[in-house]
Amino acid sequence: MTNRKTLSRRSFLNQSAAGIGALALGGTAQQAFAATPLTVGFIYVGPRDDFGYNQAHAEGAAAVAAMEGVTVIEEENVPETQDVQNTMQSMIQFDGATLLFPTSFGYFNPHILEVAPNYPDLRFQHCGGLWNSAEHPSNVGSYFGYIGMGQYLNGIAAGHATQSKKIGFVAAKPIPQVLNNINSFLLGARAVDPEIVCQVIFTGEWSLAVKEAEATNALADQGCDVITCHVDGPKVVVETAAGRGAYVCGYHADQSALAPDLYLTGAEWNWAGVYQNMIETVQAGGSIDNFVRGGLADGFIKMSPLGPAVSDAARNQFEAVKAEIMQGGFAAIKGPLNDNEGNVIATASQSFPEDDVALESMDYLVEGVIGSTGA
Amino acid sequence: MSADIGLWGVPLAILAGAIRVSIPFLFVALGECLTERSGRINLGLEGTLVFGAMAGYAISYETGNPFVGVAGAALAGSLFGLFHGWICKFRGVNDIAMGIAMMLLGLGLAFYFGKGYIQPVAPDLPAIPLGNWSDIPQIRAALQINILFFVGAGLALAMWWMFRQTRVGLVIRVVGDSADAARAMGMNIDRVRLLATAAGGALTGVGGAYLSLAYPGSWNEGISSGQGLMAVALVIFARWSPIACFWAALLFGGAGALGPALQSVGVSDGYYLFYAAPYVLTLALLILTSSPERALRGAPGELSITK
Numbered sequence: 001m002t003n004r005k006t007l008s009r010r011s012f013l014n015q016s017a018a019g020i021g022a023l024a025l026g027g028t029a030q031q032a033f034a035a036t037p038l039t040v041g042f043i044y045v046g047p048r049d050d051f052g053y054n055q056a057h058a059e060g061a062a063a064v065a066a067m068e069g070v071t072v073i074e075e076e077n078v079p080e081t082q083d084v085q086n087t088m089q090s091m092i093q094f095d096g097a098t099l100l101f102p103t104s105f106g107y108f109n110p111h112i113l114e115v116a117p118n119y120p121d122l123r124f125q126h127c128g129g130l131w132n133s134a135e136h137p138s139n140v141g142s143y144f145g146y147i148g149m150g151q152y153l154n155g156i157a158a159g160h161a162t163q164s165k166k167i168g169f170v171a172a173k174p175i176p177q178v179l180n181n182i183n184s185f186l187l188g189a190r191a192v193d194p195e196i197v198c199q200v201i202f203t204g205e206w207s208l209a210v211k212e213a214e215a216t217n218a219l220a221d222q223g224c225d226v227i228t229c230h231v232d233g234p235k236v237v238v239e240t241a242a243g244r245g246a247y248v249c250g251y252h253a254d255q256s257a258l259a260p261d262l263y264l265t266g267a268e269w270n271w272a273g274v275y276q277n278m279i280e281t282v283q284a285g286g287s288i289d290n291f292v293r294g295g296l297a298d299g300f301i302k303m304s305p306l307g308p309a310v311s312d313a314a315r316n317q318f319e320a321v322k323a324e325i326m327q328g329g330f331a332a333i334k335g336p337l338n339d340n341e342g343n344v345i346a347t348a349s350q351s352f353p354e355d356d357v358a359l360e361s362m363d364y365l366v367e368g369v370i371g372s373t374g375a
Numbered sequence: 376m377s378a379d380i381g382l383w384g385v386p387l388a389i390l391a392g393a394i395r396v397s398i399p400f401l402f403v404a405l406g407e408c409l410t411e412r413s414g415r416i417n418l419g420l421e422g423t424l425v426f427g428a429m430a431g432y433a434i435s436y437e438t439g440n441p442f443v444g445v446a447g448a449a450l451a452g453s454l455f456g457l458f459h460g461w462i463c464k465f466r467g468v469n470d471i472a473m474g475i476a477m478m479l480l481g482l483g484l485a486f487y488f489g490k491g492y493i494q495p496v497a498p499d500l501p502a503i504p505l506g507n508w509s510d511i512p513q514i515r516a517a518l519q520i521n522i523l524f525f526v527g528a529g530l531a532l533a534m535w536w537m538f539r540q541t542r543v544g545l546v547i548r549v550v551g552d553s554a555d556a557a558r559a560m561g562m563n564i565d566r567v568r569l570l571a572t573a574a575g576g577a578l579t580g581v582g583g584a585y586l587s588l589a590y591p592g593s594w595n596e597g598i599s600s601g602q603g604l605m606a607v608a609l610v611i612f613a614r615w616s617p618i619a620c621f622w623a624a625l626l627f628g629g630a631g632a633l634g635p636a637l638q639s640v641g642v643s644d645g646y647y648l649f650y651a652a653p654y655v656l657t658l659a660l661l662i663l664t665s666s667p668e669r670a671l672r673g674a675p676g677e678l679s680i681t682k
Binding site: 046047049050051077199200201202203204207208209210211212213214215217218219220221222233235236239240243244257258370371372374 | 392513517598600635641
């Protein structure tokens with residue numbers, strides 16, 4: 001049906017082992033690598049130590065930089081405008097990069113799609129874009145993880161912690177991945193108590209510190225007592241929420257250090273292994289699949305350790321659901337389910353497992369989410 | 376945090392937001408007001424604001440004392456002001472072009488020196504809990520008013536009094552309104568402007584320290600989102616009056632809180648429009664108060680944009 005290829009755990013381990021084996025061979029293998037040094041460019045939309053999205057990618061880039069025969073170049077704070085095209089061009093022409101990771105969602109269309117056809121021999125790996133062979137160049141690839149599952153687990157921790165039965169979500173933009181996270185967070189909480197509702201506030205930008213703080217305060221004012229977010233740098237949301245005495249679920253990276261007592265858990269990216277695997281594929285002369293996806297079981301995402309405020313009951317349910325997700329094919333969106341405008345999302349017999357591509361064009365908020373996609 | 380306040384959340388959020396968000400606007404606007412009354416424009420305050428945020432955060436983190444951080448930010452801001460003031464005194468230097476250069480310089484330096492301070496958590500400035508009379512937690516939270524708000528309000532009053540009643544204020548006004556008259560009175564125009572620009576920079580630095588040490592209370596490169604530039608426009612909107620700057624800053628802060636507050640009570644369609652509220656408001660007020668018959672009321676005569 002689709003040409004989607006999932007990076008399975010087995011192939012990941014095999015290739016990792018092959019890479020390590022090659023390294024272990026010593027001199028000759030290393031010389032072979034050194035003969036064809038690979039320059040890899042990483043482009044971030046914000047600072048690479050933002051406690052969030054960019055930090056997660058930068059940690060992956062650091063793991064790549066530690067590999068033999070690889071030079072990593074990075075540029076931060078590149079807006080999702082013509083600027084990213086200039087950055088890509090300069091990485092290619094001045095630094096000789098042959099593999100690029102422009103990591104922000106908005107880089108894909110139109111920027112990568114405009115630059116990539118001019119460099120058919122180079123490879124552009126974009127995080128989160130919905131690549132398909134009919135429309136997009138073959139030297140562009142897309143990779144992402146099923147982080148919605150992490151937000152579902154966040155929701156379970158939140159569902160046990162909330163007293164007001166109202167939880168809050170500070171979101172940047174109403175794109176499918178953000179909507180999936182909001183829906184998953186609420187559905188996780190509803191797996192604990194179906195009465196729980198989730199208030200969402202969109203800030204309209206990936207990083208707007210003052211607006212994120214205002215949104216968090218507005219959620220706390222409305223009685224939300226567990227707050228999570230999907231913005232690039234969750235530091236402001238985490239600190240503001242904790243300042244208002246609300247529990248916090250993290251996102252992108254581990255923010256427990258910012259609110260040690262109130263941090264329940266968090267959905268984190270785990271790019272190091274994913275990136276190393278891609279580099280090894282290229283070094284071995286292979287080509288990276290154009291459409292790579294993976295979840296908790298594949299090591300694409302991980303959960304922050306549970307915080308001290310998590311009860312035993314919450315811990316048990318969290319671990320049980322996590323084990324279920326680890327088996328693969330878990331569906332957070334399953335029928336019967338309506339959106340918050342009353343339209344049917346899934347009938348009683350329908351379900352959308354984590355790897356269902358339909359989830360990546362999500363345009364609704366499920367019943368129980370207070371807010372609108374603004375469409 | 377259990378009390379259900381429903382729609383009351385909107386006016387409360389606007390009030391609380393007006394207080395929380397207005398402070399950087401207020402300090403930058405007061406700084407720019409002082410500089411412009413002396414006849415010079417400093418468009419570089421956005422850079423000074425961001426550098427002040429970085430310096431305040433870094434110094435607070437290194438010393439463990441947020442007040443030392445604020446003082447450091449003020450010092451850093453005054454250095455930027457001094458530099459701008461010194462360059463602008465040379466013949467043929469355009470203060471607007473120089474201001475833009477100063478803005479880029481401030482941003483660049485702040486990003487460069489601030490790299491290592493994005494992660495650490497620095498001690499914050501204390502807030503004064505004025506809401507303890509209330510049992511409603513939302514009101515208590517809204518009335519956690521930062522000490523710098525009172526400082527800013529006091530400064531607005533003091534500056535108004537200074538311009539009106541003191542010799543220093545008179546000197547600044549004469550230098551700003553007519554360089555010829557000031558020269559005839561034997562005033563040192565360059566020195567007055569240099570000091571006014573430095574003081575304006577210091578106030579802006581304090582505004583920056585509020586961003587990183589109070590609200591939102593952490594340092595990152597996107598901390599200001601253009602507040603320094605908006606505050607410069609706000610001075611024109613406030614017709615160069617310190618008291619009007621105070622009200623204008625409150626208005627901008629409150630308007631900025633409108634979008635999130637409306638979404639939190641379920642009014643979520645068209646939130647981009649609500650986010651544009653401060654700008655729409657400014658435009659509307661400027662149009663309503665403008666007149667084709669006369670020039671801007673209150674504008675210092677020596678200002679390069681009105682001359």
